[in-house]
């Protein structure tokens with residue numbers, strides 16, 4: 001089988017490929033303004049970038065790979081903050097061509113591939129010291145895929161290397177369930193874990209957990225979600241109706257508004273190290 005066919009087959013097995021193509025109209029040039037500019041805000045990214053910086057100053061990696069790095073915003077902020085990136089090879093690995101095409105920072109090298117299927121040796125000299133980061137990607141893998149993706153990432157790492165990730169997860173199982181219901185009603189297969197389940201996956205996969213901290217909440221209006229996933233205001237109202245049957249609201253993850261609803265994703269930053 002030639003390389004192109006092998007690559008296509010690997011993408012087909014990866015549930016995130018479906019999610020990425022479903023929202024492809026939001027990728028690229030318009031990505032920065034999506035959801036109130038959350039993914040292009042230096043202020044929002046600061047707690048995550050600080051964690052990456054702390055780890056990088058101690059570990060001095062040769063290569064920093066942002067798995068699902070989108071348009072490269074986090075790597076750019078990291079490079080700006082560290083001042084002199086010196087010889088650090090900054091690599092944005094993403095499934096979406098449109099995202100990689102929109103990478104404007106010349107300090108960033110682009111690589112197309114899946115975080116659930118990449119090979120360390122395809123990114124850079126595997127003997128070098130790597131650091132892996134990712135923000136807001138694991139939910140693309142769906143309910144069954146996050147664990148496999150984490151296992152895959154750990155399989156590509158050497159002992160002592162860092163994996164620093166910011167992922168939406170919920171302390172209360174009811175909140176995770178409610179958010180997953182909302183996403184299902186929006187027609188996506190994205191899946192959000194409880195904090196406990198995510199911590200379990202990380203530890204069972206062979207990581208030690210150095211720290212877990214809250215990151216800024218992402219507020220999603222039904223109008224912006226409708227644009228991203230292609231549903232109407234009428235459908236947003238139908239989602240509101242269905243959610244009335246469900247006991248949500250204590251932690252503010254879902255609220256009715258005049259236009260439809262607001263959903264809130266609670267993020268945490270996990271500093272992990274391969275044992």
Ligand SMILES: C[S@@+](CC[C@H](N)C(=O)[O-])C[C@H]1O[C@@H](n2cnc3c(N)ncnc32)[C@H](O)[C@@H]1O
Pocket residue numbers: 014016017020039067068069070071073074093094095096099113114115116134135136137140141
């Ligand atoms: C919500 S965006 C976040 C982008 C970036 N990490 C940030 O925080 O600015 C998710 C990104 O992950 C990418 N993605 C989703 N699943 C992926 C996978 N399996 N492998 C690589 N990239 C993936 C998408 O194409 C998209 O660019």
